[in-house]
Amino acid sequence: MAAGNLIDGRAIAEQIHAATAQHVSALKSRGIEPKQVFVRVGEDPASKVYVGMKEKTSARLGIASETRVLPETATEAELLTIIAQLNADRAVHGILIQAPLPKHISESRIFAAVSPDKDVDGFHPINVGKLMLGDETGFHPCTPAGVHELLIRADVKIAGAEIVILGRGNIVGKPMAAILCQKARHADATVTLCHSRTRDVAAHCRRADIIIAAMGVAEFVKADMVKPGAVVVDVGVNRLPDPSAKSGSRLVGDVDFANVQPIAGLITPNPGGVGPMTIAMLLANTTRAAELATR
Amino acid sequence: MAAGNLIDGRAIAEQIHAATAQHVSALKSRGIEPKQVFVRVGEDPASKVYVGMKEKTSARLGIASETRVLPETATEAELLTIIAQLNADRAVHGILIQAPLPKHISESRIFAAVSPDKDVDGFHPINVGKLMLGDETGFHPCTPAGVHELLIRADVKIAGAEIVILGRGNIVGKPMAAILCQKARHADATVTLCHSRTRDVAAHCRRADIIIAAMGVAEFVKADMVKPGAVVVDVGVNRLPDPSAKSGSRLVGDVDFANVQPIAGLITPNPGGVGPMTIAMLLANTTRAAELATR
Numbered sequence: 214m215a216a217g218n219l220i221d222g223r224a225i226a227e228q229i230h231a232a233t234a235q236h237v238s239a240l241k242s243r244g245i246e247p248k249q250v251f252v253r254v255g256e257d258p259a260s261k262v263y264v265g266m267k268e269k270t271s272a273r274l275g276i277a278s279e280t281r282v283l284p285e286t287a288t289e290a291e292l293l294t295i296i297a298q299l300n301a302d303r304a305v306h307g308i309l310i311q312a313p314l315p316k317h318i319s320e321s322r323i324f325a326a327v328s329p330d331k332d333v334d335g336f337h338p339i340n341v342g343k344l345m346l347g348d349e350t351g352f353h354p355c356t357p358a359g360v361h362e363l364l365i366r367a368d369v370k371i372a373g374a375e376i377v378i379l380g381r382g383n384i385v386g387k388p389m390a391a392i393l394c395q396k397a398r399h400a401d402a403t404v405t406l407c408h409s410r411t412r413d414v415a416a417h418c419r420r421a422d423i424i425i426a427a428m429g430v431a432e433f434v435k436a437d438m439v440k441p442g443a444v445v446v447d448v449g450v451n452r453l454p455d456p457s458a459k460s461g462s463r464l465v466g467d468v469d470f471a472n473v474q475p476i477a478g479l480i481t482p483n484p485g486g487v488g489p490m491t492i493a494m495l496l497a498n499t500t501r502a503a504e505l506a507t508r
Numbered sequence: 509m510a511a512g513n514l515i516d517g518r519a520i521a522e523q524i525h526a527a528t529a530q531h532v533s534a535l536k537s538r539g540i541e542p543k544q545v546f547v548r549v550g551e552d553p554a555s556k557v558y559v560g561m562k563e564k565t566s567a568r569l570g571i572a573s574e575t576r577v578l579p580e581t582a583t584e585a586e587l588l589t590i591i592a593q594l595n596a597d598r599a600v601h602g603i604l605i606q607a608p609l610p611k612h613i614s615e616s617r618i619f620a621a622v623s624p625d626k627d628v629d630g631f632h633p634i635n636v637g638k639l640m641l642g643d644e645t646g647f648h649p650c651t652p653a654g655v656h657e658l659l660i661r662a663d664v665k666i667a668g669a670e671i672v673i674l675g676r677g678n679i680v681g682k683p684m685a686a687i688l689c690q691k692a693r694h695a696d697a698t699v700t701l702c703h704s705r706t707r708d709v710a711a712h713c714r715r716a717d718i719i720i721a722a723m724g725v726a727e728f729v730k731a732d733m734v735k736p737g738a739v740v741v742d743v744g745v746n747r748l749p750d751p752s753a754k755s756g757s758r759l760v761g762d763v764d765f766a767n768v769q770p771i772a773g774l775i776t777p778n779p780g781g782v783g784p785m786t787i788a789m790l791l792a793n794t795t796r797a798a799e800l801a802t803r
Binding site: 321337338339340341342343345346347348351372373375381383387388390391394395396401402403404405406407408409410411412417 | 633634635637641642643646667678685686689698699702703704706707
């Protein structure tokens with residue numbers, strides 16, 4: 214899976230897609246048609262790209278999908294009404310509300326309104342609670358689940374490892390810590406969760422066997438913060454101005470890749486590392502939701 | 509609050525009891541009678557003692573309570589039926605299922621059956637999820653909430669502190685980490701969660717500003733594992749054989765108190781540290797549940 218010391222997220226995502234496509238076929242042969250609905254509010258360019266990629270990949274795996282687009286001015290009540298309809302619709306197995314939502318809408322209220330059984334993003338409090346409690350009946354959030362799967366399939370030893378996570382967001386950092394600290398196979402790590410108030414992030418990074426960077430600070434992880442041979446996973450997506458680029462900007466991760474790559478044991482490229490895994494885990498979750506709905 | 513370097517859990521618990529008693533009086537003047545029901549299965553001696561203490565303290569604060577006792581042979585279905593009745597009973601604001609339950613009953617299924625609004629123990633997945641997400645509308649589990657309150661009232665600086673938690677149980681270790689890592693007042697700490705698979709627990713402890721020991725290993729934390737001046741909180745309750753004691757055994761914590769106390773900045777005695785706080789937070793939760801039920 215690795216060319217040199219690169220963890221090839223695209224190739225690993227394809228392995229998962231292949232398994233999901235098989236799962237979808239098996240469900241279809243039993244008359245179950247997995248379907249998910251994406252809900253997008255407003256015209257955020259990144260959100261449009263993400264939803265477009267999710268639709269395209271769904272189609273490739275045989276998962277039906279539909280996108281509902283609401284105007285930027287939509288109210289929370291309107292969005293809640295749509296969610297209630299989708300919750301009640303037995304043909305819909307997965308519901309994904311694309312973040313970020315406009316500021317006048319509470320993301321936490323919206324995420325909590327999605328039926329936990331259709332919460333393929335894993336953001337509903339009950340799914341977050343189950344993850345924390347080590348109860349495997351819920352859905353894991355897609356990005357940390359994707360990082361976890363990436364580490365497993367790249368044969369990284371997680372049990373007993375010292376893992377430093379940078380960033381304590383609800384979408385990556387906190388659930389990532391919850392997954393890796395469990396008393397369970399492919400977990401059992403000692404996790405330190407660092408953030409903006411951490412006194413000496415560099416010192417924590419230097420003692421880590423695995424660094425997972427998800428704080429959203431461009432090229433924050435420098436070579437002198439990485440223990441030689443450590444595994445470095447870059448979850449960041451930061452847009453930097455770049456006059457030489459056609460778009461006027463370029464995307465960089467949270468890791469100073471050019472300088473960290475020579476000393477890391479394994480490292481994810483960015484793009485081509487974590488990104489493809491997020492979609493792979495989403496579609497695996499949706500297919501599982503379809504399977505569970507028929508029990 | 510501290511005699512020498514002791515954090516006096518009994519005195520701090522009494523401060524909280526006083527506030528709870530006032531809250532109870534205010535509710536009663538509005539015609540609300542806070543009430544909780546304890547459910548105990550079997551005759552575990554420690555459970556009998558704990559429930560007895562909770563009943564007695566409830567009475568002292570003016571909170572009505574009732575204890576249902578089921579035989580050791582009770583089935584999960586019987587227990588679920590009682591929980592459903594209590595969930596439906598509008599006069600009951602808090603429900604506490606005393607752990608441990610007999611082995612033939614699934615604690616996680618039982619805890620998830622209690623209505624989240626009456627889950628004053630904070631064990632329901634939705635309350636655990638809310639805690640993790642930083643959503644303050646849920647109930648925090650009583651022991652970690654008690655430790656948190658103890659640190660706050662003992663004026664321990666939590667923001668930016670390096671905190672090492674020993675033990676990753678669902679009742680103390682994991683929720684404790686979730687409370688302390690939040691981007692919030694009296695939190696904002698850098699938390700490392702250690703456990704039986706941690707490679708070098710002593711090294712983690714030695715760099716900690718605050719150690720919270722909740723792994724259930726008698727006198728595990730030794731003096732040479734503590735940085736001089738660090739704050740040490742002992743959540744452990746371990747029974748050791750002691751022929752010189754009338755009962756044939758004695759209770760000790762997870763900290764080697766006699767040797768750690770001289771070098772700690774602050775330390776909780778055990779008993780008299782965390783224990784009284786657990787009950788204080790429970791009764792505060794129940795009173796809050798009564799208040800919320802009437803909204």
